[in-house]
Amino acid sequence: MKSLKKYFAEGLGTFALVLFGCGAATIASVSESGPEGIGLLGISLAFGLAVVVMAYTIGPISGCHINPAISIAMLAAGKLSAKDTVGYVISQCIGAVAAAGLLYVIATGSSGFAMPEWGLGSNGWGEGYLGEYNMTSALVTEFVFTFIFLLVIFGTTAKNASPLMAGLAIGISLALIHMVAIPITGTSVNPARSLGPALFAGGMALEQLWLFIVVPIAGGLCAALTRNIFLDD
Template sequence: MKKYLAELIGTFSLVLFGCGTAVVSGISSTGPAGVGLLGISLAFGLSVVVMAYAIGPISGCHINPAITISMFAAGKIKSSDAIGYIIAQFVGATLASGVLYVIQSGAPNFVMGEWALGANGWGPGYLGSYNITSAFVTETVLTFLFVLVIFQTTAKWGNSNMAGLAIGLTLVLIHLVAIPITGTSVNPARSFGPAIFAGGKALQQVWLFMVAPILGGLLAAFVWKGVFENSVEV
């Protein structure tokens, strides 16, 4: 249960810090606290760095169903643990979104928008208005790269002391590219939580942020197993 609780807390923190930054003081902010695209990207990436060192020794700090499924596919986690991790991650993301909703509902003139609480999406009316093809390709390819970095940096020949920082910085880079396209998911739980509260198009479109990251993660697992796992440069 310690591992599952750690995953719940880690995912809760990722969503609260990341989506909270986007909603409270991000791109749409009109006040002096606006942090923009770079600030939001750093919030998500630094959340992973902090949690990697806080809960990594307990659960491995997946805090992302796409990572857990990829680890299972690569034979690095048992099915029973994978199921427990995924449930904990979705619960953590949903609780964080609920807390963010309570906080935001106290703001003057608060109205739940179509993609509220940092929900992911695509199409007309959503940030850069990119189409579904752009959204799917973005989420699949960037999750593939993200998970491949995780496999490589946490391998037996990797630098375990620096893995959390490398993974977090990779997530920063991913957000810098993907925020205008999809708001950046690469994490089904991160998308699910806000969508449940936002409803509308966010909930209608959440399927893409379940399928594409899992597909990208599985591709990374297969490439890792087939190409890199037993290959060490001499």
């Protein structure tokens, strides 16, 4: 039962992250006069604040990973068992897909709705996607920012760190990452967050999904290795 509670918490937390973050990108970023709405800053804060509120909601239960790259990096760092890693990742993916499905249902309630390329806040790169950065820029961005994000997580959850501030610091760091990376890839640093919208958007979002699965996991593993070798808890 304890494991099931942790897995349910991870699914719920990832559901909330995708619902608020991708919801801001899909719905709240569009105003009656055009695609201004809350803008890049608002979307960035939506992702960051979603992590903050979930950290204090489910953190005591599961640690609030809500991101397969984090769970796999924790496994590599010896902070999570293989069994729980599998349970966490499956739960995170289910939560993300459920949230994207709900967003799809809500979005179709708008008159004249048609699924755009890279819809529902999907991640991507190249011609037609936001700043039209190439694949190399996307790869470097996702690797470096996931690496930094995991270092923040390892540092703020270390034995000598203040547990009360961890959720706030992690949420702020994710918001900062989005402020820079949204024009490049829409900001993933989270394979589950990318999986959900891509399954419903299809097209290029689904074709490019591999990068947002492989690269954030690689960045997280590199951060775990760096933490284990160069930084002590």
